[in-house]
Amino acid sequence: MLAELLAIALLLLPYYYYLISSSRKRNRPKYQKFTSSSTVGLLPKSYPLIGSALDIAANKERRVQWTSDIVLSSPTATFTLRLALGSARIFTANPANVQHILKTNFPNYQKGFDFRTTLFDLLGDGIFNADGDTWKSQRQLSSHEFNTKSLRKFVETVVDTELSARLIPTLSAAAANAAATLDLQDILQRFAFDNICKIAFGYDPGYLAPTLPEARFATAFENAVRIISGRFNSGVPQIWKIKKFLGIGSEAELKEVVSEVRDFARKIVREKKAELKQNESDDSIDILSRFLSSGRNFDDEFVTDIVISFILAGRDTTSAALTWFFWLLWKHPEVESNILEEIREKSDTAIYEEVKDMVYTHAALCEAMRLYPPVPIDTKVAANDDVLPDGTEVRQGTRVSYHPYAMGRLEEIWGKDWAEFRPERWLERGEDGKWKFVGKDPFSYPVFQAGPRVCLGKEMALLQMKRVVAGILRSFRVVPAMEDGEEPVLISDLTTKMKGGLPVRIEAREIRVA
Numbered sequence: 001m002l003a004e005l006l007a008i009a010l011l012l013l014p015y016y017y018y019l020i021s022s023s024r025k026r027n028r029p030k031y032q033k034f035t036s037s038s039t040v041g042l043l044p045k046s047y048p049l050i051g052s053a054l055d056i057a058a059n060k061e062r063r064v065q066w067t068s069d070i071v072l073s074s075p076t077a078t079f080t081l082r083l084a085l086g087s088a089r090i091f092t093a094n095p096a097n098v099q100h101i102l103k104t105n106f107p108n109y110q111k112g113f114d115f116r117t118t119l120f121d122l123l124g125d126g127i128f129n130a131d132g133d134t135w136k137s138q139r140q141l142s143s144h145e146f147n148t149k150s151l152r153k154f155v156e157t158v159v160d161t162e163l164s165a166r167l168i169p170t171l172s173a174a175a176a177n178a179a180a181t182l183d184l185q186d187i188l189q190r191f192a193f194d195n196i197c198k199i200a201f202g203y204d205p206g207y208l209a210p211t212l213p214e215a216r217f218a219t220a221f222e223n224a225v226r227i228i229s230g231r232f233n234s235g236v237p238q239i240w241k242i243k244k245f246l247g248i249g250s251e252a253e254l255k256e257v258v259s260e261v262r263d264f265a266r267k268i269v270r271e272k273k274a275e276l277k278q279n280e281s282d283d284s285i286d287i288l289s290r291f292l293s294s295g296r297n298f299d300d301e302f303v304t305d306i307v308i309s310f311i312l313a314g315r316d317t318t319s320a321a322l323t324w325f326f327w328l329l330w331k332h333p334e335v336e337s338n339i340l341e342e343i344r345e346k347s348d349t350a351i352y353e354e355v356k357d358m359v360y361t362h363a364a365l366c367e368a369m370r371l372y373p374p375v376p377i378d379t380k381v382a383a384n385d386d387v388l389p390d391g392t393e394v395r396q397g398t399r400v401s402y403h404p405y406a407m408g409r410l411e412e413i414w415g416k417d418w419a420e421f422r423p424e425r426w427l428e429r430g431e432d433g434k435w436k437f438v439g440k441d442p443f444s445y446p447v448f449q450a451g452p453r454v455c456l457g458k459e460m461a462l463l464q465m466k467r468v469v470a471g472i473l474r475s476f477r478v479v480p481a482m483e484d485g486e487e488p489v490l491i492s493d494l495t496t497k498m499k500g501g502l503p504v505r506i507e508a509r510e511i512r513v514a
């Protein structure tokens with residue numbers, strides 16, 4: 001792969017020369033000075049022309065952990081990575097900087113041209129890839145999808161059907177065979193994909209079943225996300241553009257899978273339009289119906305963009321959080337006992353109230369996402385020169401990334417026991433002796449982002465996850481099938497994953513209801 005990239009780079013030296021000279025003028029960064037000797041030791045080496053591309057390539061598989069180590073050793077929890085062709089990227093885990101980027105100086109930190117261009121082939125102008133008015137109008141219209149009435153309906157219909165008709169039977173089949181292992185990560189991704197397609201489209205891909213069926217749309221979506229997010233990890237960002245221009249390698253494959261995803265989404269949009277024309281009083285709860293019935297005349301391409309963004313946002317996030325959650329739970333049986341106790345107490349309440357009030361489980365999920373945030377690094381681009389609260393200078397056009405994975409490991413925020421999985425750090429006892437959830441400042445815990453672009457699906461995601469946890473733990477014990485002492489390895493495209501999945505055995509259990 002590296003050889004392929006280098007060969008292309010050599011062939012296109014004249015083109016580079018042009019890019020270097022123009023980009024230097026546009027985007028000459030200033031670098032901050034480090035006083036901490038530990039950071040100096042960790043900082044990647046930088047060379048003329050290629051910046052730190054060699055270190056970036058060497059750490060490609062562990063870029064989250066690598067950049068986290070450097071950020072955590074910096075006195076201001078911020079460092080500047082030099083990229084090829086004179087550009088730079090700032091990483092920060094400093095809550096004051098994060099508040100500045102996500103809220104105080106929000107207009108200056110947008111998705112920006114480069115981000116938009118990189119994801120445009122898949123996402124078009126969808127909410128995830130939009131700035132300004134295009135973003136605002138989508139945000140306003142889709143936020144209705146997340147009111148209490150819709151959330152209740154979501155948990156009681158979509159999530160519950162998927163749980164009882166698909167997830168539980170799949171796990172029961174595994175439990176019936178003591179020797180069987182299954183990949184919990186794969187199962188949860190299938191579960192989340194079915195859920196989000198129903199919410200975004202009103203379409204059921206039927207991806208989760210005991211037979212683990214192939215679903216072309218799901219596979220094409222998975223491949224499209226994997227390849228397109230790889231564009232960000234290239235040490236020399238222009239390389240993917242050259243490969244796209246030449247129609248070779250991963251870019252040729254990307255073109256194929258993206259057109260499969262988009263053709264399929266367009267077909268659903270057309271069918272939905274026809275359905276809505278026939279049935280004026282449609283009470284569907286999906287986002288597509290909401291946009292199509294809004295009275296605004298959105299064209300099909302734009303509506304397709306919107307739907308694809310939502311699928312991306314809801315697809316791997318909850319499954320990533322739950323996969324790490326079940327791993328942590330197995331390592332902490334005392335936390336599992338507390339959750340079982342909570343399930344026992346709540347089991348005669350209606351579904352929505354049950355999940356809404358699962359305070360301890362809520363805290364345990366937040367704690368799991370502190371250590372393994374589904375979106376480990378998130379990036380904005382500076383529209384103008386700026387100075388961050390810690391004094392870091394930002395040049396126009398520089399990518400600025402806040403780093404939730406590193407922030408979950410900052411002693412200054414979580415204390416000396418930051419490495420411990422301890423849901424109690426999110427709880428306090430009320431006067432009645434019951435647990436009360438105590439949220440954290442969102443700029444110290446930006447797992448769902450924060451500020452005007454805070455995740456729209458936060459409540460929905462938490463309800464869904466609590467319902468899944470209660471549904472699984474009530475009937476099963478999830479036992480990782482790994483060698484003694486073996487730890488899962490975190491990898492990341494746009495979201496975190498466990499490398500190779502999480503193999504588990506499923507054991508049936510029945511908990512006594514209070």
Ligand code: HEM
Binds near residue numbers: 317
């Ligand atoms: C544990 C689960 C989830 C986590 C940790 C999470 C996290 C995030 C983060 C970090 C962002 C900011 C991304 C960016 O703009 O750069 C975001 C945005 C967003 N999320 Fe989530 N998300 C989760 C689940 C969901 C679900 C289930 C949905 C939809 C049903 C959803 C819908 C969205 C949307 C629409 C945005 C874009 C908001 C905007 O730009 O205004 N998310 N989410």
